[in-house]
Amino acid sequence: MAENKRILITGGSGFLGSHLCERLLSAGHDVLCVDNYFTGSKENIRHLLGQPRFELMRHDVTFPLYVEVDEIYNLACPASPIHYQHDPVQTTKTSVHGAINMLGLAKRIKAKILQASTSEVYGDPSVHPQTEDYWGNVNPIGPRACYDEGKRCAETLFFDYHRQHALRIKVARIFNTYGPRMAVNDGRVVSNFIVQALRGEDITVYGDGGQSRSFCYVDELVDGLVRLMENTPDDFTGPVNLGNPREFTILELAEKVIALLGSRSKIIHKPLPQDDPMQRKPDITLAKSALGWEPQIRLEEGLKPTVDYFRRVLGL
Ligand code: NAD
Numbered sequence: 503m504a505e506n507k508r509i510l511i512t513g514g515s516g517f518l519g520s521h522l523c524e525r526l527l528s529a530g531h532d533v534l535c536v537d538n539y540f541t542g543s544k545e546n547i548r549h550l551l552g553q554p555r556f557e558l559m560r561h562d563v564t565f566p567l568y569v570e571v572d573e574i575y576n577l578a579c580p581a582s583p584i585h586y587q588h589d590p591v592q593t594t595k596t597s598v599h600g601a602i603n604m605l606g607l608a609k610r611i612k613a614k615i616l617q618a619s620t621s622e623v624y625g626d627p628s629v630h631p632q633t634e635d636y637w638g639n640v641n642p643i644g645p646r647a648c649y650d651e652g653k654r655c656a657e658t659l660f661f662d663y664h665r666q667h668a669l670r671i672k673v674a675r676i677f678n679t680y681g682p683r684m685a686v687n688d689g690r691v692v693s694n695f696i697v698q699a700l701r702g703e704d705i706t707v708y709g710d711g712g713q714s715r716s717f718c719y720v721d722e723l724v725d726g727l728v729r730l731m732e733n734t735p736d737d738f739t740g741p742v743n744l745g746n747p748r749e750f751t752i753l754e755l756a757e758k759v760i761a762l763l764g765s766r767s768k769i770i771h772k773p774l775p776q777d778d779p780m781q782r783k784p785d786i787t788l789a790k791s792a793l794g795w796e797p798q799i800r801l802e803e804g805l806k807p808t809v810d811y812f813r814r815v816l817g818l
């Protein structure tokens with residue numbers, strides 16, 4: 503077994519965080535899960551509570567945190583548009599004050615720290631597929647700015663703490679990820695379409711559905727995060743794109759979900775939200791070479807366990 507470490511995961515009760523907790527516990531590490539349950543849920547980590555190496559703490563990362571760990575995965579931040587736009591000031595605070603506090607913590611205890619950044623730093627991209635050297639096209643005053651600019655500022659802070667205080671940092675730009683434990687009411691496209699199809703409700707495609715996204719299955723994404731933290735030299739900071747480069751239009755996704763479930767749901771169209779990115783697909787050349795990482799799970803395969811999960815939680 504690899505060396506045992508004490509690892510802090512902020513946002514550990516969320517969708518990605520709960521899978522990361524599981525993964526690091528099964529590798530024999532001590533995991534401290536910190537969350538304020540804004541979008542996460544104790545249900546996501548309830549099955550881990552009995553494990554002696556697992557510890558849970560209710561805490562908001564916009565406030566200082568004094569703990570002793572070897573590594574920090576900073577995931578705390580609402581990730582779906584309806585949730586991060588619900589209290590946009592708090593979203594920016596979570597990204598920015600949260601990053602400052604976690605970086606201050608990492609500096610004091612000399613911990614290695616990973617930031618869950620996002621493809622949203624590219625905004626509505628004019629470069630396609632997106633490479634890490636693209637600076638992005640973000641509206642700084644629009645409804646998505648609290649998230650996009652918050653995450654961009656967090657990246658700035660990570661790189662300044664690295665340059666100014668020689669912190670060991672890792673920045674992952676995560677593209678759309680899906681799988682079990684997405685929140686039912688989270689408003690993201692994969693969860694919305696599956697829940698609508700299971701309930702026989704209309705499938706709500708925003709705009710004409712011609713906008714594209716690339717969807718990565720959660721287990722593979724978590725594997726990428728762990729490889730970035732564990733398997734790269736200290737001078738490898740990223741940013742590195744993590745996502746599945748197979749690109750789909752939203753209409754194609756709707757059709758796939760309907761076909762997979764044999765659902766009688768109809769597709770209806772609703773207005774496209776302001777500043778909704780028209781295309782998104784990661785260039786993962788860097789992740790392949792630096793992490794030896796490349797997603798293998800096709801959308802059709804990954805949707806199956808995701809559908810099973812929603813069937814279970816909806817009691818259908
Ligand atoms: P999620 O909403 O399920 O998880 C976020 C977690 O952070 C929740 O448990 C929430 O309660 C917690 N949180 C929010 N504000 C907090 C605060 N102030 N203090 C402590 N905890 C707080 O979302 P997710 O999909 O698991 O996303 C996890 C991280 O990955 C986020 O930082 C998100 O921006 C990033 N990310 C996710 C995706 C994706 O497709 N899932 C894509 C890009 C980036």
Ligand code: UDP
Pocket residue numbers: 565566567568569602603604605606607608609610
């Ligand atoms: N901080 C924290 N835990 C620690 C150390 C620092 O939460 O163990 C927070 C603290 O609130 C501080 C922030 O991190 O304001 C930034 O710390 P840093 O040492 O970089 O700056 P300063 O203390 O000078 O503000």
Ligand code: UDP
Pocket residue numbers: 582583678689690691692694695706707708709713715752774775778779
């Ligand atoms: N979307 C949609 N119907 C929904 C939810 C989302 O058509 O019920 C679209 C949304 O407009 C966007 C894409 O699906 O173009 C992905 O949306 P999501 O909120 O999942 O992620 P993000 O926009 O942050 O990539």
